Every structure is written in structure tokens, then in C-alpha cells.
Amino acid sequence: MxxxxxxxxxxxxxPEQHHLLKIENLHVHYGSICALKNVSFEIGCGHCVGLxxxxxxxxxxxxxxxxxxxxxxxxxxxxxxxPLSEAKAEIAYLPQVDRIDPAFPITVKGLVELGRxxxxxxxxxxxxxxxxxxxxxxxxxxxxxxxxxxxxxxxGGQLQRVHIARALAQEAHVMLLDEPYAGLDEPSQDFLSQLxxxxxxxxxxxxxxxxxxxxxxxxxxxVLMLNRDMVAFGPTAEIYTPENLGKTxxxxxxxxxx
Amino acid sequence: MFDFLDYAFNQRALCAVLLIGFSNGALGTLxxxxxxxxxxxxxSHSLLPGIALAMLVFGGMNPFVGFVGALFSALVVGLxxxxxxxxxxxxxxxxxxxxxxxxxxxxxxxxxxIPRNVHLESWLFGNILGLRNLDxxxxxxxxxxxxxxxxxxxxxxxxxxxxPSVAASMGVPVSRLNYLLTGLMVLALVTSxxxxxxxLSAALFIIPTATLLQxxxxxxxxxxxxGALGSVAGLIAVALSNWWNVQxxxxxxxxxxxxxxxxxxxxxxx
Numbered sequence: 001m002x003x004x005x006x007x008x009x010x011x012x013x014x015p016e017q018h019h020l021l022k023i024e025n026l027h028v029h030y031g032s033i034c035a036l037k038n039v040s041f042e043i044g045c046g047h048c049v050g051l052x053x054x055x056x057x058x059x060x061x062x063x064x065x066x067x068x069x070x071x072x073x074x075x076x077x078x079x080x081x082x083p084l085s086e087a088k089a090e091i092a093y094l095p096q097v098d099r100i101d102p103a104f105p106i107t108v109k110g111l112v113e114l115g116r117x118x119x120x121x122x123x124x125x126x127x128x129x130x131x132x133x134x135x136x137x138x139x140x141x142x143x144x145x146x147x148x149x150x151x152x153x154x155x156g157g158q159l160q161r162v163h164i165a166r167a168l169a170q171e172a173h174v175m176l177l178d179e180p181y182a183g184l185d186e187p188s189q190d191f192l193s194q195l196x197x198x199x200x201x202x203x204x205x206x207x208x209x210x211x212x213x214x215x216x217x218x219x220x221x222x223v224l225m226l227n228r229d230m231v232a233f234g235p236t237a238e239i240y241t242p243e244n245l246g247k248t249x250x251x252x253x254x255x256x257x258x
Numbered sequence: 259m260f261d262f263l264d265y266a267f268n269q270r271a272l273c274a275v276l277l278i279g280f281s282n283g284a285l286g287t288l289x290x291x292x293x294x295x296x297x298x299x300x301x302s303h304s305l306l307p308g309i310a311l312a313m314l315v316f317g318g319m320n321p322f323v324g325f326v327g328a329l330f331s332a333l334v335v336g337l338x339x340x341x342x343x344x345x346x347x348x349x350x351x352x353x354x355x356x357x358x359x360x361x362x363x364x365x366x367x368x369x370x371x372i373p374r375n376v377h378l379e380s381w382l383f384g385n386i387l388g389l390r391n392l393d394x395x396x397x398x399x400x401x402x403x404x405x406x407x408x409x410x411x412x413x414x415x416x417x418x419x420x421x422p423s424v425a426a427s428m429g430v431p432v433s434r435l436n437y438l439l440t441g442l443m444v445l446a447l448v449t450s451x452x453x454x455x456x457x458l459s460a461a462l463f464i465i466p467t468a469t470l471l472q473x474x475x476x477x478x479x480x481x482x483x484x485g486a487l488g489s490v491a492g493l494i495a496v497a498l499s500n501w502w503n504v505q506x507x508x509x510x511x512x513x514x515x516x517x518x519x520x521x522x523x524x525x526x527x528x
Contacts, residue, residue, distance in 0.1 A: 031347075064423070067423070067426075067427035068426065068427055068429075069423055069426050069427060088427070088428055088429040089428075091427065092427070093423065093424055093427035094424075095421060095423050095424065099421060099423070100420070100421050103471075104419075104420060104477075105291070105471060105474060105475050105476060105477055105480055106420065106475065106476065106477060107475050110475075110476060111420075114416070114417055114420060114424075117413055117417055117428050117429075117430070118428050118429055120413065124412070124413045124414075150475055170428070
């Protein structure tokens with residue numbers, strides 16, 4: 001499980017300068033409610049970033065904004081110097097797994113095929129290249145044997161892998177994952193954290209919402225701490241301090257000993 | 259055995275039921291997978307004020323007047339639901355219930371203003387043998403519009419049904435599809451009124467897909483097979499209702515209901 005043959009999908013990954021996610025002074029409002037303010041950071045590929053904060057701190061809002069789901073934002077968000085709306089294929093959004101109806105009439109392979117949508121051109125015609133990319137994505141996540149299964153026949157960990165395979169088939173450089181560890185047993189959590197690290201090492205940028213604080217230094221090389229306002233951003237070793245945790249989780253006691 | 263087809267009204271009924279069965283069955287897949295089954299029942303109630311108003315304004319009942327009236331009120335209720343749900347931070351079902359019950363109440367009051375008219379009954383419970391050529395032309399156009407939109411935007415629809423937020427992140431025009439689906443639902447509902455009436459029309463959308471959902475694992479196949487099931491059931495229903503001399507609309511729905519029950523009992527267990 002140490003490495004995945006996933007580098008070969010799509011064009012080779014260029015140095016970090018070309019694949020840079022840049023956010024300047026981002027504010028997001030829902031009606032009169034301010035969900036997120038003063039968020040500014042920039043980061044290139046090759047990192048696994050944990051978004052930390054309480055419920056309602058703006059983690060999901062930030063992911064949705066990067067996925068292009070919030071239209072009314074102020075601030076500048078660019079990927080490789082271009083606005084996000086021009087980079088739909090580059091960014092894969094993976095909502096919480098329980099948002100997806102397990103009874104939906106689709107197989108594992110069918111779900112992974114959905115990832116090809118942004119590449120299909122205006123007439124949405126399926127090509128042999130698309131089949132090849134889907135096969136490679138299934139293989140990379142060792143899902144070939146499950147390809148014909150329905151979603152309700154999968155465990156939580158397998159389901160998470162299927163969604164990541166969909167993002168691989170999309171050939172996305174940025175993957176936005178909302179609470180991927182929620183509801184997974186320990187072996188699946190370990191498998192997933194290894195997988196996310198491998199994907200980052202293979203030149204992707206992983207942005208992961210996370211609410212459990214125990215394993216943060218093992219899971220993420222970079223953290224973004226949010227409390228509606230941006231508390232801190234940077235390498236986990238420098239930023240993940242009791243002081244910042246206190247600001248991110250005011251009133252929560254067990255964080256002080258981390 | 260098939261000599262009932264000698265009559266022109268039976269031929270028209272057969273054409274209509276094949277078309278309506280197919281387009282409503284196919285569109286019904288979208289309705290079911292979007293979990294809108296109750297929405298379609300609610301919308302069918304909202305047709306009443308439009309039909310009543312049209313009768314009041316035009317002083318009588320004919321297919322075109324009924325069609326325009328029903329279309330108008332259902333579109334108003336359907337599209338404003340999407341709008342109200344968005345603006346008012348209400349969930350879709352709450353917004354719809356507020357609007358359709360209000361519309362239905364308005365329709366009841368309007369009915370008191372017009373002299374009782376037997377033809378209204380055919381709009382509520384369907385009268386497929388009373389179809390005229392104009393009705394058939396309306397059915398043709400609506401069915402082809404629905405099938406064209408379903409085939410043309412196939413991949414958009416599937417992503418949209420799967421998870422709207424994922425679809426939107428990939429550039430699928432989700433809010434446009436929301437309005438489009440509501441608009442198509444209303445159109446299909448109004449055209450199926452003649453066949454099965456406002457009360458039973460929801461069944462024509464929901465039951466074919468609900469039946470096949472137990473067997474088919476691909477949204478695309480589900481769409482076309484649901485259409486085929488709707489058509490075949492319609493064909494059999496026209497024949498049965500002629501042989502037994504009973505209502506076609508009710509026969510059709512009962513037949514579909516039996517298909518569902520059968521498939522529920524026979525389908526492989528999860």
C-alpha cells in the first residue's frame with residue numbers, strides 16, 4: 001500500500017508554480033450571516049491540508065466555495081492564475097458520503113465514469129480514452145473486483161475509495177474532501193490516510209475537512225485553522241500549537257493538552 | 259378480439275396511451291430519483307384553479323381551454339415553489355404544500371362560481387375515449403419535447419440526479435435543470451390529464467420507475483425501460499378496458515400497481 005500507480009493519469013504534473021491555489025481576502029455571506037471572513041492563503045500541489053474548526057466555523061463553506069457552489073463571494077480565488085470557474089475539471093468535490101443515496105441505481109464503475117463529465121466536450125461523447133482513464137482509476141484504488149457492485153453493497157471505507165476514484169477519473173489536481181474519516185473504522189481510517197498522503201505525494205493538492213483532533217500531525221502536513229475568521233495557516237509542525245487550538249476551539253477543554 | 263380498433267376513438271386512445279405512457283414513464287425516472295414523487299401529486303392538485311378559471315373566462319370547456327388553464331396554474335405553482343423555497347429558506351416540500359393547497363382552495367371557490375359542468379369530471383378522472391385530434395397533437399408535441407430534452411442532456415441529468423452539489427462543481431447547470439424538470443413535469447402532467455385524470459396522473463410517472471428500480475442498475479437504462487413499461491401497460495390497459503368495458507385510466511394504473519407488487523415479491527433480495 002505504499003504507492004499508487006496514479007501519476008500517469010492525464011498530463012504530467014508540473015512544478016508547484018503552475019498549480020497554485022491562491023485565495024485572497026475571501027468573505028462568504030449567506031444572506032446577512034457571515035459564514036467566513038478574512039481567509040487568505042496560497043498553496044501548491046503536493047500537500048495534504050487539514051481544515052480544522054468547530055461546527056459552523058466555515059470549513060464546509062470554504063470547500064463549497066472552492067468547488068464553485070457559492071456564487072456570492074467577495075475576494076479573489078484563483079487556480080493557476082485563472083478564476084475557479086475556468087477550472088471545473090481541475091477541482092473535484094467530494095461531499096460527505098452520507099449525502100449520497102446508497103440506493104441510487106448506479107454501479108461502482110458507473111459512478112467512477114461520472115468523473116469524466118468535464119472532459120467530454122460539448123456533445124458529451126464517450127471516447128475510448130475515457131474508458132481507459134476509468135479503468136486506470138479503478139485499478140489505482142483496487143476497485144476492479146467491486147466494479148459491478150451497487151453502492152449499498154459497500155462498506156464506508158470502500159465507498160470513500162469509490163468517490164476518490166471518481167475524482168481520479170476526473171483528473172483533478174485539487175480534491176476537496178468533506179469529513180472523509182467520519183464513520184470509518186480504524187483500519188479504513190489508516191488505509192484512507194495512507195491513500196491521501198500518496199495522492200498528495202503524487203502531485204495533488206488535498207484539502208480535507210476534519211473535526212477529530214487526535215491524529216492531525218500524522219494526517220496533514222499543513223493545517224488551516226478556522227473560526228469564521230482565519231486563525232492560522234501553515235505547516236502543521238509550526239501552526240498546530242495549543243495557542244492556535246485555543247483560538248480555533250474556544251471553550252473546548254480537551255484540546256489544551258495536544 | 260381486436261375489432262375495437264376499428265373505431266377511430268379507440269385508435270386515438272391507443273396512440274395517446276403509447277406516447278403518454280412512454281414520455282411520462284421516462285420522465286418519471288427523474289422524478290423518482292430526485293425524490294419528487296409527492297411533488298407530482300401535489301402539482302396535479304394545483305391544476306384545478308387553472309381549469310376552473312379557464313372555464314370561467316372562456317365560458318365553457320374544450321381541450322385547448324382546459325390545457326391552457328391547467329398549464330398556467332401548474333406552471334405558476336411549480337416554478338414559484340422553486341423560487342419561494344430558495345428565497346424563503348424553506349424546504350421544497352413546505353413551500354410546495356403552502357402553494358398547492360392555496361391554489362386548490364382557490365380552485366374550489368372558483369368552481370362555485372360556474373354552473374356545474376359534466377366535462378370537468380373528465381379532467382379530474384380522465385376520459386381517454388373522448389380524445390380529439392387536437393389532444394393528440396398536443397400529446398405528440400409534448401412527448402417529443404420531453405424525450406428530446408432527456409436524450410440531449412442525458413449526462414447532465416444523470417449527474418444532477420446523483421448529487422446536485424457534485425454536478426454543480428463539475429459545471430452542470432443545476433438550477434437551470436431544476437426549473438427545466440419542473441416545467442417538463444407540469445407539461446407532462448397536463449397532457450396525461452385526458453388519459454388518467456388529475457387524480458391518478460402521478461401514478462403514471464412514479465410506478466414504472468418504482469417497479470424497475472428493483473431490477474436495473476443504470477439511470478440511463480432505467481429512463482428508457484420505464485418509458486417502455488409505461489407504453490406496454492397502456493397498450494394492455496386499452497385492450498382490457500375494451501374487453502371488460504371498464505375505465506381505461508383506472509385499468510392502466512391498477513395494472514401498473516400489479517406490476518409493482520409482482521416485482522416487489524419476485525425481485526432479488528438485497
